[in-house]
Structure formats: C-alpha cells, structure tokens
C-alpha cells in the first residue's frame with residue numbers, strides 16, 4: 338500500500354546512517370520492520386557487520402529472520418543508534434509511542450542510544466499530541482493506577498494481551514495533551530505504573546517518508 342512505500346522510504350533513508358561495528362537499537366512496529374529487513378539486506382549484500390538490540394520479542398524474531406545478530410536485552414547498556422517508529426510526533430520532536438505495546442523496552446533503548454532516529458510516514462506528524470497514551474502497569478496495581486489516570490482526566494482502556502514483560506497495557510485517552518512534560522512527570526510518579534509512551538527528549542532526528550521522497554529533520 339502507499340503507506341508501506343512511505344514507511345519503507347523513511348526506513349531505508351535512516352538505515353543509511355548505520356555503519357559496521359555499530360550496536361543498533363531496533364524499534365517495534367511496521368515502519369521499524371522495514372528498517373530491520375533493510376539492514377538484513379545490507380548485511381547480506383554489503384557484508385555490513387552490526388549487533389542489534391531488540392525492543393520487543395516480535396522485533397527479536399524479525400531480526401533473527403533477517404540474519405541480524407542481537408544481544409540479550411539484559412546485556413544491553415548502551416547503543417550507538419536507535420531507529421524506531423512513532424504513533425504521533427509534534428514539531429518539538431515529542432512523540433507518543435506504544436501502539437505496539439513495546440514502549441517500556443523502546444524507551445530504555447532510546448535512552449541508551451547516542452542518537453535516536455524516528456521513522457514515520459506523513460500520517461504521524463501532528464501539531465498537538467492527542468492519541469490515547471499507552472501505559473504499562475503492574476497487574477496487581479490495576480485499580481490504583483486506573484483511579485490515578487481517571488483523576489488526571491484520562492479514560493483508561495485495558496488491552497486484551499499483556500506486554501512482553503507480562504504486565505498490563507492500558508490505553509489512556511486524555512484528549513489533546515497541551516503539557517506533555519507535566520503529564521509525563523505526573524505519570525512517572527505513579528507507583529505501579531512502569532512506563533508510558535510519551536517520548537519527549539529521546540528523539541534526535543525524524544525521517545518522514547512519502548511515496549516519492551523523504552524529509553529529514555534534526556532536533
């Protein structure tokens with residue numbers, strides 16, 4: 338589909354920054370999937386030699402299928418370059434991630450990266466973040482965290498499947514998020530809430546694909 342062409346173009350532009358010897362953080366989702374298959378092709382065709390860190394079990398399986406060597410996640414301390422998608426991203430490179438439920442590991446890899454590139458099609462850039470915000474919650478803290486989210490004006494909806502870590506994934510509709518930093522600070526202070534999809538400082542560069550070209554923006 339045209340969306341796929343745009344996502345693939347953004348991914349292929351981003352993986353051009355990968356050089357041999359790098360430890361590369363591989364994101365989760367359909368756009369990141371194009372980066373994974375593209376890196377697999379570069380390994381096969383150019384002899385690129387990299388090690389990867391996967392942000393989800395699905396991404397680790399895709400990396401394995403693409404012939405990309407990767408580290409066990411608990412051996413990961415830092416990566417050179419992280420390439421990942423986003424559900425929304427605003428003009429200040431603040432993003433909502435977690436559509437695929439992987440934002441806890443994605444944020445660890447993004448924070449551990451010297452440079453993080455976000456790859457998107459034209460549907461992701463927005464003026465104001467307003468999608469439902471994915472959060473990961475320790476299941477025994479469900480009622481408490483749901484109550485805290487409602488006090489913040491959010492509407493929590495629990496996903497049917499748990500996260501890769503076996504915790505609850507809850508999508509919280511807050512409407513337009515006019516103070517993302519304030520909301521992130523408040524969420525980070527809620528005990529039992531393990532992670533959320535507000536990525537406010539991690540993204541260094543944005544590649545926006547469309548059917549014929551890619552726009553690159555630096556923070």
Ligand code: DER
Pocket residue numbers: 364365366367368369421422423424425433434435436437438439440443
């Ligand atoms: O779950 C995630 O954080 C993904 O990166 C998501 O934000 C983007 O997924 P997509 O590339 O399939 O749209």
